[in-house]
Amino acid sequence: MADFAIVTAIVLTVITAATPLLLAGIGELVAERAGVLNLGLEGMMAVGAVGGFAGAALTGSTTVGIVSAGLAGLLLAVPFAFLVINLAANQVATGLALTLLGLGASAMFGESFIGKPGLKLPALDIPGLTSIPVVGRIVFGQDALVYISFLLVAAISWFLFRTRAGLMLRAVGDSHDSAHNLGIPVYAVRWAAVLFGGCCAGLGGGYLSLAYTPLWTENMTAGRGWIALALVVFASWLPWRLVVGAYLFGAVAILGFHAQGLGVRVSSQFISMLPYLATIAVLVVISRNKLVLRANTPACLGRPFVPAR
Amino acid sequence: MRIWLRIAAAAAALVLAAGGAGAQExxxxxxxxxxxxxxxxxxxxxxxxxxxxxxxxxxxxxxxxxxxxxxxxxxxxxxxxxxxxxxxxxxxxxxxxxxxxxxxxxxxxxxxxxxxxxxxxxxxxxxxxxRFYEGRYILGQIAAKMSKTGVAGYIGSFPIPEVVMGINAYALGARSINPDFKIKVVWANTWHDPGKEADAAKVLLDQGADIIAQHTDSPAPLQIAAERGAYGFGQASDMIEFAPKNQLTAIIDNWGPYYIERVKAVLDGTWKSHDVWYGIPEGMVQMAPYTNMPDDVKKMAEETEEKIRTGQLHPFAGPIKKQDGSVAAEAGKTIPDSELLGMNYYVEGVEGDLPK
Structure with a gap:
């Protein structure tokens, strides 16, 4: 029984570590599928974190916190979308600038919230189900954002590959010229994808300040935006692989801590490197296989669309 | 026209600067x-x-x-x-x-x-x-009194002497109360990442620790301890707001008196370069109110604090054994400051290997 308890504990901790990555990752995946590389994930997560904390702190409602986290991320994505879509600005440079802007803005707006405990997102509690040993807590005892993250993955997976609109979005990402010639509104599709990405990144940040650690401090995203970016490549732009990746990256970090606590010799620096090493490994593998590469990598990723009249 | 404007502006700036200099004593x-x-x-x-x-x-x-x-x-x-x-x-x-x-x-x-x-x-x-380690010795004693499992969790940032010294002082304090007390250390590899610090705290609690101490910056570990009904400590400042029922005390960095003393020295013209290492006696290290503990534990903590203040007790006074059983300090001897500042080993009671 003690063994089960520890396994349950590990899974519960992994879920918390993986959820912000998954939320931010699924949004970025959609944006990249539409051909827009948004390196500003870290900044959008940071404003999402402060937005979520502020929303919950000012109204006393964590639901408002979730909504304001998503809105904050979405708002920050607006100038990015305008610059890279309408003005065809360089996506890499604009994205990096967005990260700096987001971190700075979050620090500015968050100043008055430092040193104050926040509200914690309540966990689901269904009498009879949540108390089932081992599985109960894991399946029926999570907070809203964990369920939202899975719903989003399922919805996006269905949307991208089972709907006409999803096909259009992928067409825009694969060849914006052809899509344009077919009459697909490239700008509108990209705007929607980027705003969705910002909203998801905001939710990921909100998860940090509402569920993971209900507090606000500057730079509390601590590089999770970059891991989420790597995750999208690791998942080779497929939603369900994103789940695998997020939970794998989360599990590696948590198991690393467990190994340390048990006195197993592991280098904590090496553990911190692992998500990026894994991403490089996946890149190497998919780059060797031209078919896989062509099948999933959006061909127009990072390329601005300037319609030839 | 524009050049005249510029000259006027420059003149105005000069006047302002001169006025500022006059007023500036x-x-x-x-x-x-x-x-x-x-x-x-x-x-x-x-x-x-x-x-x-x-x-x-x-x-x-x-x-x-x-x-x-x-x-x-x-x-x-x-x-x-x-x-x-x-x-x-x-x-x-x-x-x-x-x-x-x-x-x-x-x-x-x-x-x-x-x-x-x-x-x-x-x-x-x-x-x-x-000398933050003086405070950490007191934390260790409180931990040993309050723990039911006899295991404490300690979240380290980076394995530098300052942090290792803190872990050892904590262990020595704890073992002065309970000679079988164990300290599990997890290195978060960051000074500031609330999420990671929280993960480390969860892992330590899951592995049987029921008290958490941390040498990282955020209140996240204390928050986790509170969530799980365990005890914790504040770091650098009083964090009681984050865990009103679970913070035992906190080590507070109190630089004010020293800063005022040094500014006064510059004003008097008596400032000289020096190298000082102040602690509880000089008031540079302060303890937050001892809360959420029985009166006898509180009394013990206050007594230890007083003994450190008066110089009766030095946390690194021998006999001290290293983790591997070899002698770090014989009875009657104290580990000198120079050695503390380069500390690269665990004392007895700390589990695991110190990353090199």
Whole structure:
């Protein structure tokens, strides 16, 4: 029984570590599928974190916190979308600038919230189900954002590959010229994808300040935006692989801590490197296989669309 | 037209500058922080001390600070700017500012520098540090009294002597109460990542610890301890708001008295470079109120604090055994400061290997 308890504990901790990555990752995946590389994930997560904390702190409602986290991320994505879509600005440079802007803005707006405990997102509690040993807590005892993250993955997976609109979005990402010639509104599709990405990144940040650690401090995203970016490549732009990746990256970090606590010799620096090493490994593998590469990598990723009249 | 405007502006600026110079008899004191001035931890405590200077000597000094300065080439630029702006005393408040401080000090011989936690001095560069390990010894004793499992969790940032010293003092304090007490250490490999710190705390609690101490910056570990009904401590400042029922005490960095003393020395012209390491006796290390514990534990903690204050007790007084059983200090001897500052081994009671 003690063994089960520890396994349950590990899974519960992994879920918390993986959820912000998954939320931010699924949004970025959609944006990249539409051909827009948004390196500003870290900044959008940071404003999402402060937005979520502020929303919950000012109204006393964590639901408002979730909504304001998503809105904050979405708002920050607006100038990015305008610059890279309408003005065809360089996506890499604009994205990096967005990260700096987001971190700075979050620090500015968050100043008055430092040193104050926040509200914690309540966990689901269904009498009879949540108390089932081992599985109960894991399946029926999570907070809203964990369920939202899975719903989003399922919805996006269905949307991208089972709907006409999803096909259009992928067409825009694969060849914006052809899509344009077919009459697909490239700008509108990209705007929607980027705003969705910002909203998801905001939710990921909100998860940090509402569920993971209900507090606000500057730079509390601590590089999770970059891991989420790597995750999208690791998942080779497929939603369900994103789940695998997020939970794998989360599990590696948590198991690393467990190994340390048990006195197993592991280098904590090496553990911190692992998500990026894994991403490089996946890149190497998919780059060797031209078919896989062509099948999933959006061909127009990072390329601005300037319609030839 | 435009050129006349410019000349007028320049003249106005000159007049203003001259007026400013005439009125300026106040000593300018500059600060540079590695984090935001209200980070709720390390940098905030330095900023609180800065405000205390203003309060105590406001009519004679004028203070400014630059926050969020990274420990690299940027630091040198910022320190130089502070010196150029007329600050005659500059506090550089992070270990990584050591070499930049010394470089700028060479170029500005008439400016005095105070560098926190460093080990290199110059004629116009003094260093100061706090003996936080004295507080950690008390935390260890409280932990041993309050723990039911006999296992405490400790979250480390980086395996540098300052942190290792803290872990050992904690272990020695705990084992002075319960000789079988164990300390599990997890290295988070960061000073500031609330999520990771929380993960580390969860892992330690899941592995049987029922008290958490941390040498990282955020209140996240304490929050997790509170969520799970375990006990924890605040770090750098009183974090009782984050865990009203679960914070036992906190080590508070109290730089104010020292800063005021040093500013006064500059005003009197008696400032000299030195290297000081103050602790509980000088008030640089303070303990937050002892809360959420029975009266006898509180009494014990207060007594230990008093013994450290009067010099009756030194946390690193022998006999002390290293983790591998070899002798670190014989009975009657105390580990000297020079050795503490290079501490690279665990004492008995700490589990696991120290990363090299």
């Amino acid at each position: 106040k000593l300018k004191v500059g600060f540079i922080y590695v984090g935001p001035h209200n980070d709720g931890g390390w940098s905030q405590r330095h900023d609180v001390a800065r405000q205390e200077i203003e309060k105590a000597l406001g009519d004679k000094v004028e203070t400014t600070y630059v926050e969020n300065v990274s420990e690299g080439p940027d630091a040198e630029r910022v320190i130089e700017q502070l010196a150029r702006a007329g600050n005659k005393l500059i506090f550089t408040t992070s270990f990584g500012f050591m070499n930049p401080t010394l470089k700028v000090a060479q170029r500005f011989k008439d400016v005095k520098f105070e560098h926190a936690t460093g080990f290199k001095q110059a004629a116009n560069v003094a260093t100061y540090n706090a």
